[in-house]
Amino acid sequence: MLKRILPQAKFFAQEVIKQGDTVIDATCGNGHDTHFLAECTGERGKVYSFDIQEQALANARGLCEEKNNIEFILDSHANVDKYIGEATIKAAMFNLGYLPKGNHSITTSHVSTLPAIDKIFNRLEVGGRIVIVVYHGHPAGKTERDCLLDFLSKWPQKDAQVLNYQFINQKNDAPFIICIEKNRHT
Template sequence: MGFLSVLSMAHKLVKERVSPGDTVIDATCGNGVDTLFLAELVGPRGTVYAFDIQEEALERTRQRLNDSAAGAALHLVHASHADMVEQISADGRGKAAAAMFNLGYLPGADQSVITTPDGTLAALKAALAVLRPSGIVTVVLYPGHPGGAEEADAALQWASSLPQSLAQTVLYRMAQKAEAPYLLAIEKR
């Protein structure tokens, strides 16, 4: 039996902290895999905010959730994840149980449209602002594509500099392969 993939580990960490009825965020909805996972966790009493700057990603996510039995209140937001504080209802701020990021580009789409260090750092700060205490942010980083290493380094440097009184961070990474995707997880105190 091998180790969990970075995506499976992100799901495991989120599942441990999310309950039915919670508010959760998919900061980069892409194909909707994490959005569906979150919707199933929070159930019909829960709320999912799913962000993407590409309409194609929102449509893929909408289709994936339409094809499922997940009944969570879904808010598909055609905006940058950096704008999540403004996009989440006032009563939901400071109460989110989890925010999931899967960085890089939308598979099967224009690979020149990628997440960037500046936008990602702003979004990570916003995610911490909307999380409740003991809430979690998971960030799957892809250093192997153009621009990915710079983004991964910036996210890791930012997370490493967080005061321990605010959050604790962990890395889940394959040690033998520098360009392999890896997981950064941040738990708010």
């Protein structure tokens, strides 16, 4: 059977991550992807988990309290380069939109998301992936979606493969995945 969006997003990331890798959860939210990435990378790995809301990081810390390989960062993912040092990144995950059960007026935005993707891609290993779940059922999400698709559709295919995984017969602006896989050093 076809995988639903969130299991497929995890599958895309898990396919390339090995124990000991360095990865990024660019939108920590309630910590589910952070926890998943910590499991994938193991004790020798490193997870950088970003969010701009203290409540999100508090929720994630509670979910991930037994994990010792996570650095929680209260800052925008657009500032990723200030925190990862010289690390090479194997994978990154984004869940665009707003914090579930949080303040829906605080959303991700193309203003920070596009620079974050660009910075992470520049540090991504060849064969590494950026997996983005796009929630576009709200006005800011539609703007971010359009800017993201426009931005990524112009990337040279020699540098990256950019996949759009979505169900086209679902109602209510169903989320979809964009998966970027790096082809060569840029």
